[in-house]
Amino acid sequence: MDKLVIEGGRPLSGSIRIHGAKNAALPIMAASLLCEGKVQLQNVPRLLDIDVMLGILNRLGCSAIHKGDTVIVETSGANTCHVPEDLMKQMRSSIFLMGPLLARFGEVCIYQPGGCAIGERKIDLHLRGLSALGAKIEENDHQIWCRASKLKGNDIHLDFPSVGATENIMMAAALAEGTTIISNAAREPEIQDLQHFLNAMGARIMGAGTDTITIQGVSRLEPCDYEIIPDRIVAGTVLIAAAATRGTVTLTHTYPSHLTSLFHVLRRAGVQIGAYNDIITISSIGRPKAIERIVTSPYPSFPTDLQSQIMVLLSLADGLSLMKETVFEGRFKHVDELVRMGADITVDMNSAFIRGVPRLYGATVEATDLRAGAALVIAGLAAQGKTVVEQIHHIDRGYDRIELLFQRLGGVMHREAPILRQLDLA
Numbered sequence: 001m002d003k004l005v006i007e008g009g010r011p012l013s014g015s016i017r018i019h020g021a022k023n024a025a026l027p028i029m030a031a032s033l034l035c036e037g038k039v040q041l042q043n044v045p046r047l048l049d050i051d052v053m054l055g056i057l058n059r060l061g062c063s064a065i066h067k068g069d070t071v072i073v074e075t076s077g078a079n080t081c082h083v084p085e086d087l088m089k090q091m092r093s094s095i096f097l098m099g100p101l102l103a104r105f106g107e108v109c110i111y112q113p114g115g116c117a118i119g120e121r122k123i124d125l126h127l128r129g130l131s132a133l134g135a136k137i138e139e140n141d142h143q144i145w146c147r148a149s150k151l152k153g154n155d156i157h158l159d160f161p162s163v164g165a166t167e168n169i170m171m172a173a174a175l176a177e178g179t180t181i182i183s184n185a186a187r188e189p190e191i192q193d194l195q196h197f198l199n200a201m202g203a204r205i206m207g208a209g210t211d212t213i214t215i216q217g218v219s220r221l222e223p224c225d226y227e228i229i230p231d232r233i234v235a236g237t238v239l240i241a242a243a244a245t246r247g248t249v250t251l252t253h254t255y256p257s258h259l260t261s262l263f264h265v266l267r268r269a270g271v272q273i274g275a276y277n278d279i280i281t282i283s284s285i286g287r288p289k290a291i292e293r294i295v296t297s298p299y300p301s302f303p304t305d306l307q308s309q310i311m312v313l314l315s316l317a318d319g320l321s322l323m324k325e326t327v328f329e330g331r332f333k334h335v336d337e338l339v340r341m342g343a344d345i346t347v348d349m350n351s352a353f354i355r356g357v358p359r360l361y362g363a364t365v366e367a368t369d370l371r372a373g374a375a376l377v378i379a380g381l382a383a384q385g386k387t388v389v390e391q392i393h394h395i396d397r398g399y400d401r402i403e404l405l406f407q408r409l410g411g412v413m414h415r416e417a418p419i420l421r422q423l424d425l426a
């Protein structure tokens with residue numbers, strides 16, 4: 001398995017272009033199954049999860065390729081509603097195939113999805129939403145069948161504003177008979193991007209970005225070209241890395257309005273942030289201030305996907321901070337690794353008490369999931385000495401060659417592949 005070797009202690013500086021959003025591209029790639037023809041998606045990053053979704057689409061009979069930052073999916077050849085188990089197990093986003101396949105073929109067979117080990121990650125809200133549209137669900141110990149001769153619009157209330165469930169219901173309802181209203185819907189920017197894409201294909205959806213989304217079903221959708229929004233979590237990760245290394249960095253190709261909650265936290269920590277059009281600038285000179293309390297919750301509140309990263313900054317702050325994680329029950333796996341680098345963090349249930357220390361020290365640490373891995377890279381950049389981050393395939397799921405991203409900002413790090421891979425014998 002590849003690892004990253006980082007020489008820390010240098011402030012980041014320079015300018016970086018932020019790539020397209022993984023969590024927008026994945027559902028939109030799945031949604032391309034709702035039409036027959038060629039869909040072209042621009043600004044799609046090169047990530048392991050994107051590769052897995054391309055693999056699933058090709059196994060379903062589509063022709064899906066990634067050229068530069070453009071994904072081209074020809075969906076006319078789709079000939080099965082059976083999502084391959086081996087690929088389904090590799091990522092949570094394979095669940096997004098349920099809605100489109102059900103709408104297109106009237107049935108879908110999936111397996112419990114894989115993904116980051118950050119909690120139980122049930123799919124009951126997805127299944128309840130699809131059955132509200134008329135799907136009959138059959139589950140056995142590892143397979144889930146969904147069948148619906150005709151999907152019919154309905155009023156659906158989500159017990160929790162689940163991002164994935166909101167997206168699956170939107171995609172299925174787009175071709176249902178009649179109108180669907182989703183209340184307590186997720187409000188993330190990626191939901192809005194999906195609405196814009198579906199409407200570009202001829203769907204009639206409104207309300208994404210609010211807690212109520214209305215979908216008027218149509219009989220057919222047409223292929224289109226579409227550009228994916230920038231990745232707000234990658235942008236947030238870079239901003240936090242700049243603050244943790246007391247650097248001065250400019251980000252381009254961003255949507256600053258997607259990061260308001262992070263800006264608020266960083267300013268409270270004493271960091272200077274500016275935003276103009278698609279550009280964000282950050283400058284951090286002194287030691288960050290502690291933040292009395294940060295609570296993760298659904299958008300537009302502080303995102304759970306930046307929780308592990310901001311904890312690195314708080315580990316270096318002057319004082320005691322409290323982090324409360326309310327979205328996933330198992331998302332503190334990075335804490336033990338940060339403590340091995342000298343952080344002073346105590347966890348109690350879903351709360352972490354972070355007593356800032358003057359510095360972190362390099363160590364050999366292990367990425368346990370995508371964002372925990374990104375946090376360890378930030379810690380390595382800020383720490384004194386050498387850090388080795390292992391199991392970085394987790395990071396490659398959501399960051400396009402993270403070492404190049406930070407090298408461009410003056411970070412000293414390189415990727416080490418196993419010797420057999422280096423000799424191209426693996």
Ligand code: EPZ
Nearest residue numbers: 023093121122123124125126162163164165305327328370
């Ligand atoms: C999406 O996951 C993102 N993934 C996650 O990003 C992100 O952390 C999460 O939304 C929250 O913002 C993608 O978009 C591919 P949820 P998703 O359904 O859809 C519970 C990353 O790092 N729940 O909003 O799986 C669930 O257990 C990833 O890029 C149910 O109980 O998130 C969790 O506690 C990690 N039943 C909470 O809701 C369900 O049927 C939030 O889950 C569905 C979810």
